[in-house]
Amino acid sequence: MKLLSYLLLAVIFFSSCSKPASFEYRDIKDFKIDSLGFESSTVSMKLVYFNPNSFGVNLKRIDCDVYVDHNYLGKYLLDTVMHIAKKSEFVVPSKMQVSMKNLFKNSINALISKDMLIEVKGTTKVGKGGVYITVPFSYSGRHSFDTF
Secondary structure, eight states, rough: HHHHHHHHHHHHHHHHHHOOOOOOOEEEEEEEEEEESSSEEEEEEEEEEESSSSSSSEEEEEEEEEEEEEEEEEEEEEEEEEEETEEEEEEEEEEEEHHHHHHHHHHHHHHHEEEEEEEEEEEEEEEEEEEEEEEEEEEEEEOOOOOO
């Protein structure tokens, strides 16, 4: 009888823990070029996301690759802890090194077409109470950029 009650308690406990839903991308704000070089440049921006979960989480790490029109642009890494409230928008300050060689490939497309396909693929570590899990994510969307 004791074993059955422990088993029932374990089933209730594990079924109440749900895997967090992925954050939803909303917007890019304050895009700027911090340093410009021949080999690589540094860009910074603020990325706006929405937490669709009915609970707050801590964001510990983001590690992803960024592509523009299927060409590798650079790697983005954020290694800090941020608390994200439930069902709310939040801003992730972002800074990344951009390969100028790959950027020049994309600049010809930018002159011809004002919208580009932005793809981001990577992982993020989110958790609560000191327990973190790695959640893979992938984003793909077309964005318009005014060049002039």
